[in-house]
Amino acid sequence: MNVGLTGGIATGKSTVSQMLVKRGAILIDADVIAREVMEPEHPVFQAVQHRFGPGILNEDGTLNRKKLGEIVFSNEEERRALNGITHPAIRAEMKRRMADYEAQQPERLVVVDIPLLYESGLEQLFEQVMVVYLPREEQLARLMQRDGLTYEQAQSRIRAQMDIEQKKERADILIDNSLGVQETEAQIEQFWRNMRLL
Template sequence: MNIGLTGGIATGKSTVSSMLVRKGALLVDADVIAREVMLPGHPVLAEVAAHFGQDILQTDGQLDRKKLGEIVFNDPKERLALNGITHPAIRREIRRQMEAYEKSNPEQLVVVDIPLLYESELQSLFHKVMVVYVPRKTQLQRLMERDRLTEEQAKARLDSQMDIEQKKRMADYVIDNSGSMAETERQLDELWPRITRP
């Protein structure tokens, strides 16, 4: 069985994915893959720099995430252009890792953490989709604190994704992460037998 894990920015997907791994799930992390394709020497980074200009690179060839973020979070066309370059490579690697896990560990739950799962219309890849949820107000507050953003900057990032309430409605399973860690863990304990049945 595999599950697509998603949510919104600052809803706590990493916390939930870590809890699932501790319970025995195997994790494919789209964020890790997305960082790997943006490392110096990777053809995807070269293509991104060709489109957005060498200014998005630091002197050592590393991506300047802040500079690229300023461009794509404020211009939907440029965000689409970036996604058009990066997403195909990320999807290929997600599929490769999923298939490798399912072949080597057919009994284990495979969890694939994809922040933009619904936006990228990838739900058909999975048996079920789990959404990590917090209300937008909480999401905004956490994002401002976590990334030291102004309210305006944080709202721009939230607005670049599908609304969290819409994701919640589309989900097969919802984990409400607005309470304590113990409360989140309790929800996963309840769900675990249902998502690991053969």
């Protein structure tokens, strides 16, 4: 069985994914794959550098994520350009890993953490989609604290994604992460038990 895991930025997807891994799930993290394709030797990185220029690089030739983020989160066209370069490669690698795990370990749950799952139209790849939910104001506060962003910077990152309330409505499985870690853990335990009964 596979589950697509999504939510909004700073809603707690990583916390939930680790709770699932602790119970025996296999995790494929789209953000990890996204970092891998941005290593200097990867063809995707070369294409991004060509498109955005040397201003997005650190002195050692690696990607300066902050500089690239400033460009793409303040300009919709630039963000689309970046996604057009990176998303096909990330999706291909994600699908390859899903197929490998499902063939090699069919009895285990494969969880694929994709922040932009709905935005990318990928829900059809999964048997179920789990959404980690946090009310928008709490999401904003957590993002500002976690990443040291101003209110405006945090707002622009949240606006770059589908509204969390829309994701909540579309979820097959909803994990409300606004009630504390223990309550989140209890919801995951209930999901795990229900899944085991299938």
